[in-house]
Amino acid sequence: MSFITGVGLTPFGKHEGSSSLDLMSKAAQSALDDAGLKRAEIDGILCGYSTVSPHIMLATVFAEHFGIRPSYAHAVQVGGATGLAMTMLAHHLVTSGVCRNVLVVAGENRLTGQSRDALIQALAQVGHPDYEVPLGPTIPAYYGLVATRYMHEYGVTEQDLAEFAVLMRAHACAHPGAQFHDPITVADVMASKPVALPLKLLDCCPVSDGGAAFVISRERTGEAGVHIRGCAQAHTHQHVTAAPALSALGAEISIARAKEAAGLTISDVRYAAIYDSFTITLAMLLEDLGLAGRGEAAARVRSGHFGREGAMPLNTHGGLLSYGHCGVGGAMAHLVEAHLQMTGRAAGRQVRDASIALLHGDGGVLSSHVSMFLERVR
């Protein structure tokens, strides 16, 4: 068995003067404190990447800086799926006996450490260098292409997509660490500046500074136990030009494998933590994963299904769309929030029952997927 024994999360937004290592250290210390573990008890380190401070050996840079001499350490790069991919690897490392306590950590000063243009340009390089990048696409444009096609095939509207931005903002309003606390409406989303149509500014996650970390352990360290029940990946392509049909994307493949690994079905799930880089990402993933029927996710948002009081509370911290997106740490916030919910520590955001959570991450342009089931054990 593997347990998530501690979680740490900084507020997202501006951390003027903080480096990526500072933010990683802050989150890591919180996770260690939460687990009740000391540095000497950590024997594995997995870290994400930093676009602001790229390094060929970020895990050992961090280990030296933070003061750990692990027996296993390296960085992992799977775009937005990195956080869950690291968690999956940590799960295998502890269950196979390679490590006892693995620290998973990421953090970046993405907002204050570089210009927005530099970041947008860096991220657009996930496109094909010869066949896509010369056309001047951006990440929103890659997802904009997916959006028009999805809307065409399943009758989804721009207003439908806007519902997800409104929901994530409503959730962020209840979390003091979120980047945005002003409520928005569907009309606000519709009136926001066009970025890559059909996606407008409020359909897109922001750029943030922040950090997140967790500890994955062979044995639980506290009373409340959250264990990784099962997880799986799928990688179908890198470039959107080479993506399969909408009905054959990786989320459906990885969730099928994860259900098999966990011995669970979607009807067992009580809390959902789903990647939401854009409103279209969230809408599609909810439907691909089976948390809503095709073209029906927006209607479920309107009926309150994904709200704190609903049948399937979703990203109660506000998600990437409104808690913020600091790179790898961005989607790790989803797991931190799921852990708080599962251990009854989500304060005013606490949901009734988060005994089983489904987490899903997406990297590239729906290229790399990780699905994971967490279960609370007493």
Place this chain on the structure above:
Amino acid sequence: MSERLADWTKGEQAITFQTCGACGHVQYFHRAFCAACGAADPRARRASGRGRVYATSLVCRAATPETRALVPYNILLVDCPEGFRMMAHGENGLAIGDTVTASFKPFAGKLVPFFTKEA
């Protein structure tokens, strides 16, 4: 290995693709092998330049000074009858399913395929 057929990525006014002699797989991204079966030296051919719009996104916020001067520009995914999908530019207002034909335009210092609606 046969010589590479120049296409728009090399500044030539052409769209090319490859067909595998062994398994018949069609691929758009040029490689020295077939990505489906691994056979060496798939045959390169010029495409007709016709296609059908699969998806569109009008870029209104660009990331570089060169591309920012050119917004809005419409990015397309186009399905070509030869059996491959490609990314390109196209006239504004194209809809999914439209039948389109390629021409070529300079864009931020490079030649790019530009699709317009077939009359």
